[in-house]
Amino acid sequence: MAPARTKIIVVIIVSLFLLSGTWWWTLLVNSPQLESAYAPNKGKPTNVATPPQKESVQQPTAQVLSKRLVEYHINVSLNPEEKLLKGTETLTWTHPGKNIVTELYFHLYPNAFSSKETTFMKESGGRLRGDTMPADGFGAMNLTDIKTVDGLSLMHRIQYVQPDDGNSKDYSLIRVRLPRPVKGGESITLNLNFEVKLPKIFARMGIADDFVMAGQWFPKISVYEPQGTRGRVTEGWNLHQYHGNSEFYADFGIYNVKIHVPKNYIVAATGFPTQTAKLKDNMKVYQFYADDVHDFAWSASPNFIVAEKPFSSPEVAGVRIKLYLDPAHEDMKERYFYAAEAALKYFSKWYGSYPYSTLSIVVPPEAGNGAGGMEYPTLVTAFGAKNDSPGYELERTVIHEIGHQYFYGMIANNEFEEAWLDEGFTSYVEDKLMEQEYGVIPNLAIQAAVISSPAPLNQEAWKYGSQEHYAQNAYYRGKLILKGIEQQVGTQTMGKIMKTYSIKYRFAHPTTLDFQKVVEQVTHTSWQSYFNQYVYGSQMTDFAINQITVQQKKSAQGPLYESVVTVDRQDGLYPNIPILFRFADGHSIHKVWKGNGDRIQFKLQYKSPLAWAMIDPEYTLVLENNHINNYMKVDNDHKIVSRLNISITKLLETWLGSLSW
Known part of the structure; x- marks a missing residue:
């Protein structure tokens, strides 16, 4: 996610002075490099049979890029007048460990916005990146039913849990006790019904007039980590509430999502459409499919100006770039396309090929700016279309969020616990591409001067306290630490380090220690002292x-x-x-x-x-x-x-x- 920079710049200045189409679809379907978008999740042992779907998705055999531990089939309807989502979800989860599991955990992220007493609201103060939660803007998720495939209700087996802070008013995480255990390697399928009262747009999701951003909008199963995953000594659930600074962590899987919207609405979503949108009961129905991703987001508006463009390069077999522009930025589509093409081309060259068939860019209206500057698999958001002649922040935001397709999307670190592995890394590659393509040279000395309170980077995001302290460390200090390695080993060797790390841990859940090991393997040198001081410790040079x-x-x-x-x-x-x-x-x-x-x-x-x-x-x-x-x-x-x-x-x-x- 891109941080708010204007406030920080002002603080710096003050502080310093005080010191001093169809053919493409055919190509898409028949391209062997892109077949992974259709690959099924085969060979999973099952504890409970998955119910047959009314409309199956055509999925020819293809390369499976991730372990695909989860499979979601979701059907959701939008009622913009009532600011309401109503959905059904069929989830199949495969147990990746060895121990018997008797309970599942789900994130109910929209409940972070249910009152002023939630952990997210108390920690953030109702503010994020300059946006403020409106006084009447609260929203929430209501889980109306959860059943086994044979119809047994589990509603009386639900308990809200708060493992991080014990806040009894926080309802962002639930435990569901199962009627029978799941053994290692087995799968379980559950059917859920839910409703989401959309908040006014704030902190990545919600509704602003007739613009909707659905991010972290469905009941989402937590990550169960086998022994050895991210250094775990014993297997178990990785459990955290939704915090003011933290983002997310999830397993890779398959998403088949049907979205019902008013007939004049246009929908952008993760993955690609499996069929042309159809009218049904005076609603327009979209259906999207995505695999080897760990999240699914969508946006809808009757005002989107849609533009599409095919892109390929030596490292990218073919991607359909889709722009969903607010009308205020209709004339800037070529700027968006150029930034996206440059990001796909060079990030694929430097860090491994972009493996998906689509990349969607949503440009919110000014009123929806709280949903801007955010990354989801195959879908990113720019900042709100406020300025009709924006500077390089337009390109910088697009490049930053596409960078997250690698350092968050495919290299799926735990953003709750080691946020610098996505924010610091993405900020580093963002600077690299902005300098190359636009001649914008980062002022690293100014950015270092911002860091008034350095802190360890391998700590939970909420432990930084303020959003400013979090940004100083996860974004800027993290980036500068990578730049410090580059200064010592040279640009060519640093490129090898970054590519080795990116390829080795693609579709995995790496840690800071994993990255350190790559640095040491490539350079044949111990970097323990450097990491102890600047990564695991809280030092800067002086x-x-x-x-x-x-x-x-x-x-x-x-x-x-x-x-x-x-x-x-x-x-x-x-x-x-x-x-x-x-x-x-x-x-x-x-x-x-x-x-x-x-x-x-x-x-x-x-x-x-x-x-x-x-x-x-x-x-x-x-x-x-x-x-x-x-x-x-x-x-x-x-x-x-x-x-x-x-x-x-x-x-x-x-x-x-x-x-x-």
């Missing part, structure tokens, strides 16, 4: 000029001055620290400290006295967040030294010249 002395020496050849400059390391280790020494006559000397040890002294003899010294004059140390002590000036009498916030001034000048966020 190098300071602490003292300068200048003495005039006797010399037969004329005036001679000896300048002694003391440089200290005050925080994390980092190699190759550049230092610039400028003398009164304008002469300069550049030196590099290897960064070993806590202190170094430089003794310089020259015919002119030293005027000033500065660490990292070009702002290349990406993890340096305290620039104020990088510079020291010598007074004219060579006895008194003073610190001038030249680094802050230069930072502002550089930022004003690039505006890279």
Whole structure:
């Protein structure tokens, strides 16, 4: 998800100054590279037989890319006047572990917006990325029935649970006790009925006028982790409530979803349509199918301007890019297409081919901005169409969210517990592509200066506290740590690291430790110290000029001055620290400290006295967040030294010249 940047920029400035068609469908169906979109989930042992579906989806045999532990068949209707979704869901879950399971857990995410007392609302304060929950905007999910395939109701076996904070007013997670256990390798099928009173758009979902964003909208089974998954010693459920900062975690599977909307509505959704939308009972019925994905989202509006374009590249066999534009951005479709094509082309080249047949981009209206800047499998949202002449934030948001198709979509880390593995990684690749395609160079020094309170990256998202603290670490600090590795190993080796990690853990649930192991395997070097300081720890780099002395020496050849400059390391280790020494006559000397040890002294003899010294004059140390002590000036009498916030001034000048966020 893309963070809100405007507020952060303002905070930075203030803080710094205080311091200082048909043919395509035929191709789609017959393309062997794209057949995976039709692949069935074969060979699963069953504990309870899956009921026959009234309308089966044609699914020729093809490559199975993931374990497909879940299968959803959902039928949902939208009533925009009542702001209501009514749905039925048939879920089949395959037990991936060995121990007997006697209960299932489901996320009821819309209940995060049911009152001011939920965990999400209390932690967020009813605000997310600059959007505020309207006073009358609450919504909720009501699970009206849950049965086994033989008709046994389990409603009396439901219990709301709050494993993270014990908040009895939070109803985002339920436990369902089963009438009989499920053994390892067996499957169970349940039938659920549910209703969702849509909130006014806030935090990725809801309704704004006649625009609907259905994200995390259906009862969704939690992840059961076998021993060894993400380092687990014993198998079990991974259980978390819906928190103010956290996003999601789910298993891969199959989704077959039928969506009923008013006849004038257009629907965008995960996956691809299996048939042309049909009118039934004065409603338009869409049907979508997706496999090897771990979520399903959809959006609907009568106002969408739809544009489509086929795309292929050496690494992408064929993708149908679909734009669902708010009318305010109708004239910008080529900007959206270009950004999407660039992202698909280069991310597939760098991190492995995009394996799906479609990519949909939804541009919400201004009133629906709370649903903007979000990623779902094969579907992303841009920010709301407020400005009729937006800057590069249009492209940056599209590229960021498509980057999430890799670092969230296929590389499905646990966003509850290690959010930097998707947000930090996606921010890193976003910068890389924005610089290449648009010449927008990220101002990493400014972004590092934002990080006033670094914290470990392998902690639960809600433990960062504020959204600002979460963004500083999961997004910016995470990205800078990756950039720090790149600086030390070089661009080519870093590319190999990222591609190795992306391919190795595609359709898996990797951890930070898995990434560390890849870094060490590719570089044949231990990175334990680096990860201990910056990833598992809360350090940044901080190098300071602490003292300068200048003495005039006797010399037969004329005036001679000896300048002694003391440089200290005050925080994390980092190699190759550049230092610039400028003398009164304008002469300069550049030196590099290897960064070993806590202190170094430089003794310089020259015919002119030293005027000033500065660490990292070009702002290349990406993890340096305290620039104020990088510079020291010598007074004219060579006895008194003073610190001038030249680094802050230069930072502002550089930022004003690039505006890279």
